[in-house]
Amino acid sequence: MIKIEKMTKMYGMRAVVKNISFEVQKGEILGFLGPNGAGKTTTMRIITGYFPPTDGEAFVAGYSVIEQPLEVKKRVGYVPENPAMYTDMRVNDYLRFIGAVKGLPKPRIGERLEKTVGQCALESVYTRRIGELSKGYRQRVALGQALINDPPVLVLDEPTSGLDPKQIHEIRELIKSMAGERTIILSTHILPEVSMTCGKVVIINEGEIIAVDSTDNLGHKFTESHRIELKAAGNPSKITDMLKKIDGVKGVDGGAGAAVSAAGFTIEVEKDKDIRAEVARRIVEGGFDLLELRYKSMSLEDVFLRLVTEEEGER
Amino acid sequence: MRNVAEIYKREIRFYFTTPVAYVVMIIFTAVFGFIFVRNLTFYSQLSWQLMQNPSYGQRIDLIMGVFSPAFSSNALIFLMVIPPISMRLFAEEKKSGTIELLFTYPLKDVQIVIGKWLAATSIVFLMLLLTVPAPLMAFGFAKSAEWGPVLAGYLGMFLMGLSFLSLGVLISALSENQIVAIIVSYGALLGFWFLGWAVDKNSGQQVGKVLNELSVIEHLNNFIQGLIDTRDIAYYVLFIFTTVFLTLRVLESKRWRG
Numbered sequence A: 001m002i003k004i005e006k007m008t009k010m011y012g013m014r015a016v017v018k019n020i021s022f023e024v025q026k027g028e029i030l031g032f033l034g035p036n037g038a039g040k041t042t043t044m045r046i047i048t049g050y051f052p053p054t055d056g057e058a059f060v061a062g063y064s065v066i067e068q069p070l071e072v073k074k075r076v077g078y079v080p081e082n083p084a085m086y087t088d089m090r091v092n093d094y095l096r097f098i099g100a101v102k103g104l105p106k107p108r109i110g111e112r113l114e115k116t117v118g119q120c121a122l123e124s125v126y127t128r129r130i131g132e133l134s135k136g137y138r139q140r141v142a143l144g145q146a147l148i149n150d151p152p153v154l155v156l157d158e159p160t161s162g163l164d165p166k167q168i169h170e171i172r173e174l175i176k177s178m179a180g181e182r183t184i185i186l187s188t189h190i191l192p193e194v195s196m197t198c199g200k201v202v203i204i205n206e207g208e209i210i211a212v213d214s215t216d217n218l219g220h221k222f223t224e225s226h227r228i229e230l231k232a233a234g235n236p237s238k239i240t241d242m243l244k245k246i247d248g249v250k251g252v253d254g255g256a257g258a259a260v261s262a263a264g265f266t267i268e269v270e271k272d273k274d275i276r277a278e279v280a281r282r283i284v285e286g287g288f289d290l291l292e293l294r295y296k297s298m299s300l301e302d303v304f305l306r307l308v309t310e311e312e313g314e315r
Numbered sequence B: 001m002r003n004v005a006e007i008y009k010r011e012i013r014f015y016f017t018t019p020v021a022y023v024v025m026i027i028f029t030a031v032f033g034f035i036f037v038r039n040l041t042f043y044s045q046l047s048w049q050l051m052q053n054p055s056y057g058q059r060i061d062l063i064m065g066v067f068s069p070a071f072s073s074n075a076l077i078f079l080m081v082i083p084p085i086s087m088r089l090f091a092e093e094k095k096s097g098t099i100e101l102l103f104t105y106p107l108k109d110v111q112i113v114i115g116k117w118l119a120a121t122s123i124v125f126l127m128l129l130l131t132v133p134a135p136l137m138a139f140g141f142a143k144s145a146e147w148g149p150v151l152a153g154y155l156g157m158f159l160m161g162l163s164f165l166s167l168g169v170l171i172s173a174l175s176e177n178q179i180v181a182i183i184v185s186y187g188a189l190l191g192f193w194f195l196g197w198a199v200d201k202n203s204g205q206q207v208g209k210v211l212n213e214l215s216v217i218e219h220l221n222n223f224i225q226g227l228i229d230t231r232d233i234a235y236y237v238l239f240i241f242t243t244v245f246l247t248l249r250v251l252e253s254k255r256w257r258g
Helices: A040-048 A069-075 A091-101 A106-119 A135-147 A165-177 A191-197 A215-221 A236-244 A276-285 A300-314 B002-017 B020-051 B062-086 B088-096 B098-102 B109-129 B133-142 B147-174 B178-198 B206-214 B220-224 B230-257
Strands: A002-011 A014-024 A029-033 A055-060 A076-079 A153-157 A183-188 A200-205 A208-214 A225-233 A249-254 A263-270 A289-296
Touching: A002 A040, A014 A040, A014 A055, A014 A200, A014 A208, A029 A040, A029 A191, A040 A055, A040 A069, A040 A076, A040 A153, A040 A183, A069 A076, A076 A135, A091 A106, A091 A135, A091 B002, A106 A135, A135 A153, A135 A165, A165 A191, A183 A191, A200 A215, A200 A300, A208 A215, A208 A300, A225 A276, A236 A249, A236 A263, A236 A276, A276 A289, B002 B020, B002 B109, B020 B062, B020 B109, B020 B133, B062 B109, B062 B133, B062 B147, B062 B178, B062 B220, B088 B098, B088 B109, B088 B147, B088 B178, B109 B147, B109 B230, B133 B147, B147 B178, B147 B220, B147 B230, B178 B206, B220 B230
Parallel strands: A029 A183, A029 A200, A076 A153, A153 A183
Antiparallel strands: A002 A014, A002 A055, A200 A208, A225 A263, A225 A289, A249 A263
16 A cells, blocks of 8 residues: 655755665554654655655555655545644534545535544534644544545554543544554554554664564564563572572572562563473472562563664664 | 635635734725825815816816825835735744645645635735725716726736735745744835836936836836836736746745755
8 A cells, every 4th residue: 555665855965764665555554663853754744745755756555656646645644743733713614624625525525524523523622613622632633634535544643642641542542443444654652552553563763764574573573582570578589599590591680689578570581481380389389479470571662672772783 | 726716715714714804904995095085185175276277277187186196105005914914825834834734635736826825816806895985986076987097007006916915925935934924025025116216217227227117116107097008017917927936936845855
């Protein structure tokens, strides 16, 4: 559905996006991940047809953003970060106007308006001026203007930034509910958001792609070890010594200086080894009390930090 | 066509849901009305005096005595009230960021520019329409009507107004600050006005003639005397076309640069 080929964007002499390529299949939700200033917004703006790339190509539904920007724009709904809309207009007038501008035939506008308002839960602010709305409602109106012409592609630039936790949850649910029927690109620097909503991740840093994979794979691929979190009562140093003797343990953290009643440990374990049963047995046999035992795989956050820092280390 | 109409409707709605259009039109008609009525009373006193000497009486008429000076001072009122109409068209969208979404809708730049330009043009047209009671009243008193020269004057004022407007739209596309846009518009319009005064056109110097031809005000003179000259029409049309074209170029280049 979306295809980026060796795309570069220069601002003056500075390259903001450097020779990136990736593809998004129909119905996929792609998480576009990177620190601030990595080139996420620039890439998204090119996909929406806002401006053309300096070099390379981008296609949406087979149309080139350089050759046929109007065809691309008809098929993409865009929600910018901090969406600016005409604050003097009422929600219904605004959505009607956007529908018309996007080329919806007049008889269909009413029907689409009704659907969009329902989907984005805008009924209660239908006749309010956009300028009077709270940030959460504005975000929904922004989503509404993106959805009004029922586009097959949605581009969302940090759709949950600045919202309160409840609103964040609602927006995420809304995005997830559209999976399958629409192709969605979602940028964020909040990592849990990606693992919660996206099937595929592109990690970008300083204008370059450093990883493309499915959300699950990415976690596995970069995991050379996993961790067990343990809480036990007893002499911490004795427990630590004992844990280190278990086959497969690479290291033990914590325990030192903690109260005898309950100490927390983090055990780093070699890849593909499950020693949870072994740990439990040893603790009990050693005369200590086992309070908590938890397996923890490497989070996307860890992967991300590792990739970004490795990248910087190479330079 | 529909896209132009949608942009047009949204801009018109803005002008009339905010005080902009009302304030501009009220100030314009009030000032124009004052000047016109003052000219008319002065003219009627003058004609009373001249009745004593019929040979002088033939030298004055309503057009030269009332309409020409009123229309001529109208240039100055336009210079004050048109930049407030044009300044927001692009500067506001850039400042608030709404232009980002606008540029991602399936619209051509030319449709956006024409839609906005037509909306502002309608305001100028309305302003002139509001002054029509003035000649109706004058001709009512005079019991004879000479509409030809008056219509020529209106055509001239409309063309000049659109020239002011188009220059203002160009400046609005260049700036994202409305205050800067309006001040630069005033400066640029005054500049085009003073061009004609820079060198005396009767000094025999070629440069004087050229500068005089470039002045946006000089070309109004024939119109307000009831004379429609294709050179004057060509000047205004070319002025409007050039500024609108440059506006398009400015938007395009800003977008390419990001």
